[in-house]
Amino acid sequence: MHIISVRMDCQKVTVLGPPKREIEVSRVLEEKIKTTIGENGVAVPSPDDVEGLSLRGYGVSENGTLVLTLYEALFLLSKGVIEVEDEKTGEEVSFQNLLKRFQSVDENAWVRYLIYRDLRSRGYVAREGFGLGIDFRVYDRGEYGRETAKYLIFGIQEGQPVTVEELARALRYVQSLKKRLVLAVINRRGEVVYYSLSKLTLK
Numbered sequence: 001m002h003i004i005s006v007r008m009d010c011q012k013v014t015v016l017g018p019p020k021r022e023i024e025v026s027r028v029l030e031e032k033i034k035t036t037i038g039e040n041g042v043a044v045p046s047p048d049d050v051e052g053l054s055l056r057g058y059g060v061s062e063n064g065t066l067v068l069t070l071y072e073a074l075f076l077l078s079k080g081v082i083e084v085e086d087e088k089t090g091e092e093v094s095f096q097n098l099l100k101r102f103q104s105v106d107e108n109a110w111v112r113y114l115i116y117r118d119l120r121s122r123g124y125v126a127r128e129g130f131g132l133g134i135d136f137r138v139y140d141r142g143e144y145g146r147e148t149a150k151y152l153i154f155g156i157q158e159g160q161p162v163t164v165e166e167l168a169r170a171l172r173y174v175q176s177l178k179k180r181l182v183l184a185v186i187n188r189r190g191e192v193v194y195y196s197l198s199k200l201t202l203k
Helices: 047-055 070-078 095-105 109-121 164-176
Strands: 008-010 033-038 041-044 060-062 065-068 082-086 125-131 134-139 151-157 180-186 192-197 200-202
Touching: 033 070, 041 047, 041 070, 041 082, 047 065, 065 070, 070 082, 070 095, 070 109, 095 109, 109 125, 109 134, 109 151, 109 180, 109 192, 125 151, 134 164, 151 164, 164 180
Parallel strands: 033 082, 151 180
Antiparallel strands: 008 200, 033 041, 041 065, 060 065, 125 134, 134 151, 180 192
């Protein structure tokens, strides 16, 4: 794993299981869920759709609507579950246009999306992280809504430098919460490999 600095010794263990099958959001209705994108994100206005997506670990409820993060919206759009309309123009927003908007506010947008998509494909519910480089809180299969998040994900792109100080700070923070820190390393082919980080030793 070339991204890890040679100045530290980290214990690496694969912790997340392989994809079982491509996880699809079950959708009985033939029509896609209609959403709109504005300054506050991608909003789901229909109460029925709000409940269905919320129970599956998507979005945050705000004033009767469900607001999706941009990576959630990208994932659901890629699955054909939602369609996104521009709040101002009324025009339909494509995956590429939505991604461009995401990249305009987050330089690591593509990395975060790839990690999120991979976690969902493995059957995990992933929610927004806590800062300090933590991209996602991840709930074990079947535990969302019943238990707290088991893993905290720190995303890394192969070839992009990460300092020992950043990882050490994130590790201390995660351990103070009694969680497991997992490095999600994206290689040059766009594949995600997970490593459990429990100890850093400076040389």
